[in-house]
Amino acid sequence: MSTAEWLARDAASVWHPFTQHSVWLSDEPTVVERAEGAWLYDTDGRRYLDGVSSLWVTTFGHGEPAINDAIREQLGRLDHATFLGSTHPVAIELAEELLSVAPRGDRRLSKVFYAGDGSSAVEAAIKMAYQHSVQSGRARPLFVRLTEAYHGDTLGAVSVGGIDLFHATYKPLLLKTLAAPSPAVYDRASVSAADAAAEAIRALDAIMAEHGDDVSAIIVEPMVQAAAGILTYDASYLKAARELADRHGALLICDEVATGVGRTGRMWASEHAGIVPDLLITAKGLTGGYLPLSAVLATDDVYASFLGAPAEARTFFHGHTYTANPLCAAAALANLRLMRERDLLGHVSALGERFGELLAPLAARPGVTNVRRLGVMAAVEVAALGERTGFRVCQAAKKRGVWLRPLGDAIVIMPPLALSMDEAEILVGALDEALSEVIG
Ligand SMILES: Cc1ncc(COP(=O)(O)O)c(C=O)c1O
Known part of the structure; x- marks a missing residue:
């Protein structure tokens, strides 16, 4: 079944949480078919780094064999x-x-x-x-x-x-x-x-x-x-x-x-x-x-x-x-x-520090009003430039293979806790490019 067909069926029968359905389809929602580690795969075979750990829940990643x-x-x-x-x-x-x-x-x-x-x-x-x-x-x-x-x-x-x-x-x-x-x-x-x-x-x-x-x-x-x-x-x-x-x-x-x-x-x-x-x-x-x-x-x-x-x-x-x-x-x-x-807490401390280093340059960008973080829980807040700036930054990141979700104009970064250092770089790299695209 094609993505368009899934979405048509979804729109015909489903009411999503925290969602304005008048723009649901034009916002081009992702139809997630499967997931592995820190990655989500959609029905078109594209993959996205799960930058919000499926609403702040994933610790070791999707499909962790031991769990x-x-x-x-x-x-x-x-x-x-x-x-x-x-x-x-x-x-x-x-x-x-x-x-x-x-x-x-x-x-x-x-x-x-x-x-x-x-x-x-x-x-x-x-x-x-x-x-x-x-x-x-x-x-x-x-x-x-x-x-x-x-x-x-x-x-x-x-x-x-x-x-x-x-x-x-x-x-x-x-x-x-x-x-x-x-x-x-x-x-x-x-x-x-x-x-x-x-x-x-x-x-x-x-x-x-x-x-x-x-x-x-x-x-x-x-x-x-x-x-x-x-x-x-x-x-x-x-x-x-x-x-x-x-x-x-x-x-x-x-x-x-x-x-x-x-x-x-x-x-x-x-x-x-x-x-x-x-x-x-x-x-x-x-x-x-x-x-x-x-x-x-x-x-x-x-x-x-x-x-x-x-x-x-x-x-x-x-x-x-x-x-x-x-x-x-x-x-x-x-x-x-x-x-x-696996000493996950030790990893989270190190990963948090790495995010701190990676996000620091973003704080100096014009249009970024604040960068906040504790552990692996961070936000990059952008100035409102027209409507739904945060959302548009997330859409731009999505085109680059990173799935993020904003809270207003704060771009939330809450990936799976076991994210690798390389994946952290991919995430922040895509966000950096998305910010360039949307706020210059
Ligand atoms: C601090 C806090 N408490 C409670 C909740 C509600 O949890 P749930 O969505 O599982 O009902 C949330 C959800 O984001 C939360 O962040």
Whole structure:
């Protein structure tokens, strides 16, 4: 079947996420037929370097034999069994593995609650935090969220989000929250990251001083507000958020959906600040980019507040049909073990440094307003020159065999974590040429 025929069938029957269908076909979408390593192959036989790791999920690459084998073996044993009233070995092993690599410090994450994707884990964490407050003696109905935050698309997650374009429409439907200014939004030409963080900390302090007793949790994307355009910020903000949450008896939720599982060069972005949240959310790269699975890691303190006689109804009445699906868990377990065996974190650190060197000259280009990076999570922001400049740069890169996706006019660079140094050069080379084509 030709690409045009696939696209006609797609347009006739499919509604895509985050997609304006009036321009869907004229934007010439890719029909991906297969993938291998860091490369996607389309129905015309062309190949593209997967510069956004299939929306920030791929760790070792597409079709990694060890993960393929783990899923196949699991398929031969158990496809699915409910996690309500029964359990299974692979989900137990995965919980143990996850806890063994959880951030360490002044508290211990000791329990794993599984969910399906990033949004559903955020939803679980929000409900957990509120119920924890109720069961600890004082109902705290408020959440503190950051402006520019993105935590997913379900209504609880939208409630703690802060990207107007995505979230404003739903305002009448949302939970009660307090918006704290993002430590990541500042004039980078004239203000230091540390000063921007200090100002945001003062604002958070004031919010907590006034409302802290009613706040269940402060929720943050640690170190990088990803969906807002890979907005990086100073670690001092996270340390202060940890301290302020504790001072006011609120929880700190770190949403590591985008930043976790090695993306920033550490296993968890929270580690850059040396803090441990009360609830840590992981998804995306957890299964190596294969299957949907997420988890909320909780401290003993949070978990303990849910214990009691069944009649007390302290149970966490929350879960999904496919919670802890064994195939997903097998992929995640293989991915985490492989990360250790192959020292993927060591590679990510080196690869991040290499991206830093390669991207530095782009920052000096006219039309490029900022280059930001932490680990293998970067953005090249371009000035708006006419409509959809970021999109046009990505289309120009695509012609050169590199698949990128913008967030507004920020070109996101989030390739598979195991990308080779040569592939990093191919990626940035194509982006460089694409920038020349579009912005001169
Ligand atoms: C920080 C963060 N939280 C939550 C989500 C939502 O995850 P999902 O799309 O898997 O629901 C995302 C998605 O990009 C994210 O970046």
